[in-house]
Amino acid sequence: MSTIESITLMLALVYSTSLLYWGGKKWGALVSGALLLGATLASFFWPLLLILLGAVLVVTAIGQYQPAFANAEGRPNAVREICQHFFALSMLLVGVQYAINAGLLYAGETPWLMRPDVGDAFLPIAGGIELKAILTLGLWDQNHPAAVVMLCVVLITGVVCKRAFCGWACPLGLAGEYLYKLRKRVIHAELLPPAWVDWPLRMVKYLLLAALLYLVISMPSASIPHYLSGNYHKVADLKMAVFFMMPSMVALIGFGMIFALAAWRRQGFCRYICPYGALLGIVSFLSPFxxxxxxxxxxxxxxxxxxxxxxxxxxxxxxxxxxxxxxxxxxxxxxxxxxxxxxxxxxxxxxxxxxxLSARGLLIVLLTIMFMLPLFAYVSGYWHSQTPNDIKIELIQKLDRIGH
Ligand code: SF4
Ligand code: SF4
Known part of the structure; x- marks a missing residue:
């Protein structure tokens, strides 16, 4: 696990454990702390233990100087905003590290900077196919295991606490919020579309989700082992990295339209385009809350x-x-x-x-699902990609020619 991932994970889990403690759930805090320490020790990765100790010190210090944030009581909006910025900063650093890793591979060098596996969260189709492989064939992919772990994380958050992932954690939602505020400074009017425009636009994200689901569902189970061991799947993350680092003109126009949409209407990207938002929107009907x-x-x-x-x-x-x-x-x-x-x-x-479920309770549930599951996956050996660097170096040189 990369340093950025480890720091984010440990801070989030220590914070959620401290919230349990401050909320009077001493037994819950004890169980959470024991699971965290046990999983860390079981990982046999001493830097993780060091980071855990550092996270305990940081959260304790915050408890001393910012007690309102430390127990998340009374100011849910401020706590939510701090969490959103924390996750956005973490994902930004993950993105930079991912790009450096891909750049070194492209230059033919063995990367000195680790690839943050959480970046596989941006491979929802791979995650869907991997989930299908596990459910229908009992086959666990070794190239991008974090993709299916993160897909399950998102689905479970939806079943338990609706679209709280969108509202409390998603960095894209936060970026959209800033774009919207910027636009409002220039053009003050709200510019809300009438219902007859809004409703069909909201359906666009469901159409995108349907297209993604079709790709997963239409793939025969018998073809999955071949797909998962193929070069296309091995470099799916590198293709994504190149797509963002060297976007084509069509991609740039697409990005421009998405930015314009986010600036035009509050949560425009989440409301109209995001297929993850659509998936969570459907799954959220199952949530008891x-x-x-x-x-x-x-x-x-x-x-x-x-x-x-x-x-x-x-x-x-x-x-x-x-x-x-x-x-x-x-x-x-x-x-x-x-x-x-x-x-x-x-x-x-x-x-x-x-x-x-108070804001504090919601935050505890969300952080526990979002980070305990990846920690357990990591300790079980199902997080880090097993694709060797020499294969990636070879394949990244001919990315354009690698198809399904
Ligand atoms: S209805 Fe839902 S989205 Fe709207 S403010 Fe309340 S929690 Fe947030
Ligand atoms: S729930 Fe009732 S009292 Fe509370 S803000 Fe809404 S309308 Fe007002």
């Missing part, structure tokens, strides 16, 4: 007021104040509506029978 408005506490029903603070806070333009339960596939469990609500208990992220 929803934003729920309690009419016995809401100011509208109890005081006859015309409050709509929750709706105005929602970046997805969901009409929260007119519904009891928010089932929308666009809800990213960001908790902005809950933070904006002036009436305690009027709005909660909870199950149908009223079990609430």
């Amino acid at each position: 929803k934003i729920r408005r309690n009419t016995q506490h809401c100011l509208i029903e109890t005081k006859g007021m015309s409050c709509d603070k929750c709706t105005r806070a929602c970046p997805a333009n969901i009409s929260v104040h007119t519904q009891k339960n928010i089932h929308s596939d666009e809800c990213q469990a960001c908790m902005r509506c809950v933070s904006a609500c002036p009436k305690k208990q009027a709005l909660q992220f909870s199950t149908r029978n009223g079990i609430p």
Whole structure:
């Protein structure tokens, strides 16, 4: 595991363990801490233990100087923003390291900088095919194991806590937020499209997802072993790296359109284009947690007021104040509506029978799923790509000629 990956993972898991502790869940913190330490020791990789100790020191220091962030109480919006920036910084560094690694391979040199395997998260088709291989053939791919691990991570977050991955962790969502704010500085108007334009545009991401799913589903199981051992799969990550590092004119136009969309409308990329967002939107219907408005506490029903603070806070333009339960596939469990609500208990992220999940609880669940699973995968030897560097050096020279 690369240093950036290790630091991100350890900080996130130590922080989630500390949140359990500060939230009064001492036993939960003990179990989480024991799992973390046990997995670290079982990895037999001493730098990971060193990074774990460093993460404990950092989180303890934060607890001393920033207690509000350390226990994530009272300021969920600030905590969410810090988490988003932390993940964005981590992914930026991962991207730079990935690019340097690919550049060295391209130059015919054995990379002195490790390839961060988490970059395989950007290979959703490979991840889907690998998942199909595991489920139908019991075959575990060794070239890009992190792709299927990260696909499962994203799916599990969706089943448990809706699109919280989008709202709390995705760096692309954060980048879109900045583009939107920049555009609003220049053109102040909201420029929201009418419903008859918005709805078909929202379907675009589902069409993209359907196309990706078709590629996975239509591949006969019998062809999968051949595909997974083939050169195309071995260099899928390098093809992606070259696609971003040396984009074609068509790709540049595509990027420009995506940037324009993100700047035009808040969460435009998440809402209209992102196939991962579409996948999470579908899976999120399975989540027992929803934003729920309690009419016995809401100011509208109890005081006859015309409050709509929750709706105005929602970046997805969901009409929260007119519904009891928010089932929308666009809800990213960001908790902005809950933070904006002036009436305690009027709005909660909870199950149908009223079990609430606070912002802190949501963050603990999200961080645990996002990082404990990759840690276990790493300790089990199913994280790091086994494709030798000499094969990559050979294949990267003829990337254009490598097809399915
Ligand atoms: S309904 Fe609430 S949690 Fe869902 S996206 Fe809107 S503000 Fe965020
Ligand atoms: S902000 Fe709270 S009190 Fe106001 S409408 Fe929404 S749920 Fe009701």
